[in-house]
Amino acid sequence: MDSSNSRLFITYSIVVIIVMILMGTVIIPLLSGNERIIAILTLVGGLIIFFVLIYNIFEKYIKPVRSAARVAEQLVKGNYKARTYVSHYGEAGKLSNTVNALARSLQEMTIQERMQGNQLRTVIDNMESGLMLIDERGYVHLVNRKFEAMFGKNANQYIGYLYYDVLDQENIHKAVQEAFLYEEKIKNSFTISLEVEKRYVEIVGAPIFNDTKNLKGAVLVFHDITELKRSEQTRKDFVANVSHELKTPMTSIRGFAETLLDGAMEEEELREQFLTIILNESQRLQTLVHDLLELSKLEHDELKLNRKLINISSLLDDILPIVSHQAQQKNITFNTTVKNTIEIVADPERLKQVFINLINNAINYTPNNGNISLSIETIDMFVRIIVSDNGIGISEESRDRIFERFYRVDKARSRNTGGTGLGLAIVKHIVEAHQGSIKVESKIDKGTTFCILLPKQ
Numbered sequence: 001m002d003s004s005n006s007r008l009f010i011t012y013s014i015v016v017i018i019v020m021i022l023m024g025t026v027i028i029p030l031l032s033g034n035e036r037i038i039a040i041l042t043l044v045g046g047l048i049i050f051f052v053l054i055y056n057i058f059e060k061y062i063k064p065v066r067s068a069a070r071v072a073e074q075l076v077k078g079n080y081k082a083r084t085y086v087s088h089y090g091e092a093g094k095l096s097n098t099v100n101a102l103a104r105s106l107q108e109m110t111i112q113e114r115m116q117g118n119q120l121r122t123v124i125d126n127m128e129s130g131l132m133l134i135d136e137r138g139y140v141h142l143v144n145r146k147f148e149a150m151f152g153k154n155a156n157q158y159i160g161y162l163y164y165d166v167l168d169q170e171n172i173h174k175a176v177q178e179a180f181l182y183e184e185k186i187k188n189s190f191t192i193s194l195e196v197e198k199r200y201v202e203i204v205g206a207p208i209f210n211d212t213k214n215l216k217g218a219v220l221v222f223h224d225i226t227e228l229k230r231s232e233q234t235r236k237d238f239v240a241n242v243s244h245e246l247k248t249p250m251t252s253i254r255g256f257a258e259t260l261l262d263g264a265m266e267e268e269e270l271r272e273q274f275l276t277i278i279l280n281e282s283q284r285l286q287t288l289v290h291d292l293l294e295l296s297k298l299e300h301d302e303l304k305l306n307r308k309l310i311n312i313s314s315l316l317d318d319i320l321p322i323v324s325h326q327a328q329q330k331n332i333t334f335n336t337t338v339k340n341t342i343e344i345v346a347d348p349e350r351l352k353q354v355f356i357n358l359i360n361n362a363i364n365y366t367p368n369n370g371n372i373s374l375s376i377e378t379i380d381m382f383v384r385i386i387v388s389d390n391g392i393g394i395s396e397e398s399r400d401r402i403f404e405r406f407y408r409v410d411k412a413r414s415r416n417t418g419g420t421g422l423g424l425a426i427v428k429h430i431v432e433a434h435q436g437s438i439k440v441e442s443k444i445d446k447g448t449t450f451c452i453l454l455p456k457q
């Protein structure tokens with residue numbers, strides 16, 4: 001029994017004792033002898049019975065009811081962990097059981113609600129797009145993590161403020177105003193400059209309505225479309241480059257054909273000279289188209305490599321006669337070192353292309369009487385291919401760009417050797433499709449070394 005219960009119990013007991021004493025003082029003087037003793041005994045017995053009764057009523061009814069009331073108070077205050085002590089008797093027992101059941105289900109409900117809240121928060125925070133929620137008066141109510149990352153401040157610098165006070169992009173203001181004004185979804189894109197970077201952002205604003213179709217605010221979603229724009233730009237550049245590259249030989253073919261028809265055809269010497277040019281230019285055109293097709297095939301069938309277990313030595317048997325012949329023409333010494341039998345799971349045709357492109361470059365960009373070497377060895381789970389030359393080398397600023405399509409350090413020189421500027425782009429593509437890596441080291445006028453690592457499997 002806690003203190004307030006004991007106090008109540010003591011009060012009741014004192015009242016009963018006083019009543020008994022009063023009854024005693026009234027009745028006893030009126031009696032005599034044995035009657036007195038009987039009366040006293042009856043009073044004392046009555047007192048004891050009263051005590052037992054009061055105690056029972058307390059334990060079985062008053063205490064559980066008071067405890068249930070206290071728990072109900074706690075529940076009202078939001079403390080759903082509160083439980084009443086369980087009485088086993090009658091109505092009071094039912095009451096305490098019901099109160100406890102109520103408390104339990106309230107507690108479960110809040111746990112579920114909190115879990116759902118957390119889930120929603122996690123989803124919102126891990127979205128790939130920025131999100132902002134504003135009410136009908138323009139106050140920001142919610143921003144997610146991506147939004148913070150995009151605009152660079154943290155949530156409490158936005159939440160509770162008017163959107164136009166915390167965001168200075170006119171396009172965002174326009175999007176919100178349009179969503180409010182036209183009460184329909186709007187789409188808009190703009191650029192924002194963050195730190196050093198310029199990012200392209202697409203914004204979608206949608207008004208929010210309540211059950212009675214009244215405007216309650218707007219939700220704005222920000223997609224970062226920088227990568228998309230970038231690849232769009234690359235594609236545009238590529239198309240421009242292709243057209244340009246195709247135009248040069250085509251103009252030349254047409255020009256010489258016209259000159260021939262205009263009369264140059266009559267002169268034996270000119271005829272031969274011009275036809276040779278036309279032949280060379282058409283060959284250039286052919287290689288260019290071939291390389292372009294190769295590149296686009298690689299891009300589309302990246303996953304469709306025709307992998308099989310191949311022996312590097314037998315692969316080289318197909319290539320070496322051709323490239324050695326080219327090297328001989330420039331009197332270039334060509335050394336090959338293949339350590340033991342090396343086997344690799346790869347696409348043989350593609351791998352041949354890698355060797356041919358690298359060795360051709362080495363020959364093309366090395367002056368007469370130079371040296372070229374090809375060495376292949378296994379290192380742990382990898383095959384390492386090194387192609388090096390002692391040719392003209394590549395400057396540091398060009399080194400990062402040589403793998404780009406159409407990038408050539410010296411356009412004229414590359415063109416003279418039949419280069420299209422696509423060779424290394426193709427090589428890199430193939431290597432990466434095989435989960436390998438390619439690196440280049442070079443010193444101007446000292447030479448260049450390409451190093452490829454390919455996983456054996």
Ligand SMILES: Nc1ncnc2c1ncn2[C@@H]1O[C@H](COP(=O)(O)OP(=O)(O)O)[C@@H](O)[C@H]1O
Nearest residue numbers: 361365402408409414419420421422423424448
């Ligand atoms: N071994 C090398 N030595 C010097 N420069 C090289 C070498 N390999 C490639 N390059 C440079 O990289 C450019 C790109 O090579 P590549 O993609 O094969 O195109 P290209 O058709 O011009 O050979 C070349 O134009 C050349 O300037």
Ligand SMILES: [Mg+2]
Nearest residue numbers: 361419423424
């Ligand atoms: Mg090349």
